[in-house]
Amino acid sequence: MESQSSASASSAHEASAQSAAWLESDPSSRLGPERYKFFTSYCQLAAEELLPHLHRIVGHVIILRSSPLTSVKRTAAWKVRPYPYIGQWGFLNSKIAKLPHYSQLLRRATEGARVLDMGCGLGQDLRQLAFDGAPSHSLYGADIEPSFWELGNDLFRDRDRFHGQFIEIDLLAPAAEILARVQVSLDIIHVSGVLHLWDQYSQTKAIRTLVTLSKTGTEICGSQMGRATGSAAPPWIQGSQVPFLHDRNTFRALWDEAARQSKTRWDIEVNITELKYILSGKTDKDWINENTRQLWFRATRVE
Numbered sequence: 001m002e003s004q005s006s007a008s009a010s011s012a013h014e015a016s017a018q019s020a021a022w023l024e025s026d027p028s029s030r031l032g033p034e035r036y037k038f039f040t041s042y043c044q045l046a047a048e049e050l051l052p053h054l055h056r057i058v059g060h061v062i063i064l065r066s067s068p069l070t071s072v073k074r075t076a077a078w079k080v081r082p083y084p085y086i087g088q089w090g091f092l093n094s095k096i097a098k099l100p101h102y103s104q105l106l107r108r109a110t111e112g113a114r115v116l117d118m119g120c121g122l123g124q125d126l127r128q129l130a131f132d133g134a135p136s137h138s139l140y141g142a143d144i145e146p147s148f149w150e151l152g153n154d155l156f157r158d159r160d161r162f163h164g165q166f167i168e169i170d171l172l173a174p175a176a177e178i179l180a181r182v183q184v185s186l187d188i189i190h191v192s193g194v195l196h197l198w199d200q201y202s203q204t205k206a207i208r209t210l211v212t213l214s215k216t217g218t219e220i221c222g223s224q225m226g227r228a229t230g231s232a233a234p235p236w237i238q239g240s241q242v243p244f245l246h247d248r249n250t251f252r253a254l255w256d257e258a259a260r261q262s263k264t265r266w267d268i269e270v271n272i273t274e275l276k277y278i279l280s281g282k283t284d285k286d287w288i289n290e291n292t293r294q295l296w297f298r299a300t301r302v303e
């Protein structure tokens with residue numbers, strides 16, 4: 001698929017930013033005690049400082065701001081891309097820590113496995129790994145939007161403590177271009193909330209690219225929106241691709257096709273569960289229905 005020009009992409013984002021159902025002004029209901037503890041401890045903020053800090057980063061109202069740290073003008077997160085991930089404070093969640101095999105993944109990361117978070121957004125999962133003991137110099141984040149990880153640097157206030165690297169990548173660009181940018185041997189690739197942005201053709205292409213970043217033993221894992229019965233869904237952002245949300249079988253078939261095309265072999269586990277972290281407020285109900293599920297997967301390259 002051809003990528004949109006940045007001008008038309010940003011006007012589509014602007015239209016979506018004003019009309020999306022998933023804009024919530026109060027993050028309190030998304031911040032359970034565990035997340036509250038993580039954010040106050042990791043960001044080194046007093047309890048009463050956290051909410052104003054989060055509002056500054058998301059910038060529901062503030063459209064442009066100057067960063068005191070870099071003096072570069074940047075858009076606040078909601079204006080960059082109006083995903084539920086921002087509007088419904090999805091970045092307060094750690095997707096990686098909710099993977100059923102997180103303790104095994106964390107053990108490998110703590111022992112120095114190189115981890116890439118593809119589509120890392122603000123980088124909350126990389127910070128979760130660092131908070132849980134993984135050495136940050138073996139953590140990598142990649143995203144098409146550098147503004148997200150720059151805002152993440154402000155959000156987490158860890159410029160002097162976090163030594164992970166961020167790489168600007170369009171996962172739908174030619175694989176050779178992406179390989180040239182990554183240039184590290186990866187043990188774990190985490191990709192959550194990304195493949196579900198696209199149609200089946202782009203998802204297959206993206207998985208094939210992830211495969212080119214792997215070697216025997218590499219694990220690719222993540223979570224995303226799924227469905228009890230896989231089907232196409234309305235675009236997340238006006239004018240962007242019609243995404244396909246998978247069930248267990250359609251996701252397996254997708255992975256099998258990418259493996260066949262890339263002549264690799266994978267052990268893959270796919271699970272569909274009820275959505276746990278989404279609440280029952282109006283903004284959830286507007287875009288979630290009885291067919292909506294959470295999909296988890298873990299694929300390990302065996303050949």
Ligand SMILES: C[S@@+](CC[C@H](N)C(=O)[O-])C[C@H]1O[C@@H](n2cnc3c(N)ncnc32)[C@H](O)[C@@H]1O
Nearest residue numbers: 085095119121143144145169170171172192193
């Ligand atoms: C819904 S957010 C998910 C963020 C995070 N991984 C999580 O699960 O909380 C989707 C992320 O994918 C990024 N993204 C969208 N298109 C992309 C592309 N073509 N290549 C790389 N990243 C992309 C977005 O900028 C955004 O950060």
